Amino acid sequence: MARMTMIEAIRDAHAVAMERDPDVVVMGEDVGYFGGVFRCTAGLQSRFGVQRCFDTPISELGIVGTAVGMAAFGLKPVVEIQFADYMYPAYDQIVSEAARLRYRSAGEFTCPIVVRMPTGGGIYGAQTHSQSPESLFTHVAGLKTVVPSNPRDAKGLLLAAIADPDPVIFLEPKRLYNGPFNGHFDRPSESWAKHEMGDVEEGYYETPLGKAAVLREGSAVTLLTYGTMVHVALAAVEESGKDVEVIDLRTLVPLDLETIITSVTKTGRCIVLHEATLTSGFGAELTALVQSDCFYSLEAPVLRVAGWDTPYPHAQEWDYFPGPERVKRAITKVMEG
Template identity: 70%
Template sequence: MSSSPATETRSMNMIQAINSALDVCMDRDPAITVMGEDVGYFGGVFKATEGLQKKYGKGRVFDTPINEGGIIGVAVGMSAYGLRPVPEIQFADYIYPGLDQLVSEAARLRYRSAGEFTAPITVRSPFGGGIFGGQTHSQSPEALFTHVAGIKTVIPSNPYDAKGLLVAAIEDNDPVIFFEPKRIYNGPFDGHYDRPVTPWAKHPQSQVPEGYYRIPLSQAAVVREGEAATMLAYGTMVHVALGVIEASGIDAEVIDLRTLWPVDIETIEASVKKTGRCIVVHEATRTGGFGAELSALVQERCFYHLEAPIERVTGWDTPYPHSLEWAYFPGPVRLTQALKRVIEA
């Protein structure tokens, strides 16, 4: 469900949808500013902010030094002053120098000031692998932020959701980490990594309204209904899950979490109680990953409905292996094996 007035649509990839969301929000609210490394004249390393500085000026779209702690720190100050900054961290791997500002300042500002100040900051950042970016351009640190009270964590899987969720994140009065799976910036794939990328133009969720609409945070989407098992995924892994189901012929249900935290546990619970089986898939390393939290939630709420142990299919517990990138991913082979295990249990 989304809050959306009637508006013309056009086919967009995820980059274009994100750019459109920023444009629509900045046009509606002069308090919104975009900041980060190369986001101005250059339009961002992936071109997500292209054209915004020319349209809104250097006072609202401006480049920063290579100083992630400074970028987030300045955003906290701007938000306390009444602005709505949207800082871009060029790659999620570089967000760690700003972690203290996010955890100790942004996440706590509303509480430590008894509501006098808020931190309406939306931190955008490309995350995950799939472009051969190596160890310092491919990490998936989402679990770190789901652990921090006061921060919301959002990861879209398609252009339509990317725009609607980003609009909602920017309008939210609390800090939001908005991770963008760069593997599918320009198009999804069919779940088999050795096949060409499918253009978004052929995907039903590429038709994106050009005007304003929003998708509420903390609302998952059932992207495929099924009876045999429930597959929980987000970002790139949604497309892997759908590809595996198509190839295997197993009638599994796929839930796209969209917002990791606060998570839509009601949708998850209803699905698992219906199917009796659950598989969690994410690209990040296994130990301490968000899949562990999902597994615990499902066990707590659905234990007496489960017909098989909960399966987790994830990245390996190792530093990101550049030369073995595709072996690291939870791909079709491992996910199909897990799906068959829970069905046969």
């Protein structure tokens, strides 16, 4: 094991995959000489050369479109979009080309690309650097969507995504890159800001896509979450003293429905927590699935805790985030139901 931040774990995953498979290439804006805006690709170009780690023009549509062609040719491109907010020009290439290539070619071609992008808020990046667009991808058949919450999973999930024969959207919570707060935020005293690094296995390993992690066992309530909100959930449960089971979904598509059903059937109560806006967020899908598959086990309505239904509020960033207090109120409410 080695102690790493999430940035270091992601960088290590790139290097391990590139060393193992000469078809893996890394591309995006400033990923080469500069090493990426968050330094996730630092040193890769000097180690593997400019043909395997290279900078692209500032054109997200062109970056992803080129990667789709490279994938059809047999390469395995790992694309970095500097911020998830910048992916909209490339959305048509992701949805209309990458997601459908296997189906429209009747299996003659596959599209083994990974599109990495930092997601969520917490760095005072305002509304064009802080969005959480995961539900825009989970809606699209043919895409897998991954959101790690810790360095070890970030490396294992990224290696599994690179090995996958189909396109994977890899969303990296930027608030976790160097730990939940990294000491640069207004509220460093929060109890859920204490874990900056994690134990990460050296060499190659995969964390399976579609397998959730039960981080805390409980019998009174099931709390489903992913990404940054995993740390919020664990802190809220610790502070509440309630017997809550916390599940880190890790991958949204494919979803580990079996683990969810097993947990909710046991507890009879469920809370869904995410940073994205409430309306049409991924929590709505989770709520519908729990309601459909666990109806006769539920003792109370499924509750959602999420961001506001508003454009990202730069000045009120910390009020926008679901924090431990909001989660604790939801725990109390669902247990009284």
